[in-house]
Amino acid sequence: MxxxxxxxxxxxxxxxxxxxxxxxxxxxxxxxxxxxxxxxxxxxxxxxxPTTRGAGTTPKPVALYQDSPNKGRRCGGCKHFLKPNACEIVAGEISPDGWCRFYYKPLPA
Known part of the structure; x- marks a missing residue:
């Protein structure tokens, strides 16, 4: 065929x-x-x-959050820190003297 x-x-x-x-x-x-x-x-x-800042949803253990600074890096000097005690990324109350793996130093103005 x-x-x-x-x-x-x-x-x-x-x-x-x-x-x-x-x-x-x-x-x-x-x-x-x-x-x-x-x-x-x-x-x-x-x-x-309106969008709300500070709605961090990442759990503290995932962020490796600690209540003390790490090599001089502290949440109070981080770009993501929201005064008085919140973070754009990490959930829960955040100490200005704390630190996590999402620490990001703001660029100079």
């Missing part, structure tokens, strides 16, 4: 659509999906509610 190497099946003679996904349909579906996903992500940012 000889193979049929003619054009791929693009639908039946009655005009039924092909089961194969054409390049045009693939691009249309991909772009539409990306647009919907992007709009959903953007909508979550536009709640109209």
């Amino acid at each position: 000889k193979e049929d190497r003619s054009a791929p099946n693009c639908g039946s003679a009655q005009g039924e659509p092909s089961q194969a996904l054409s390049r045009r349909n693939f691009l249309r579906v991909s772009i539409t999906g990306a647009a919907i996903a992007g709009a959903g992500g953007l909508a979550s940012c536009m709640t109209g509610q």
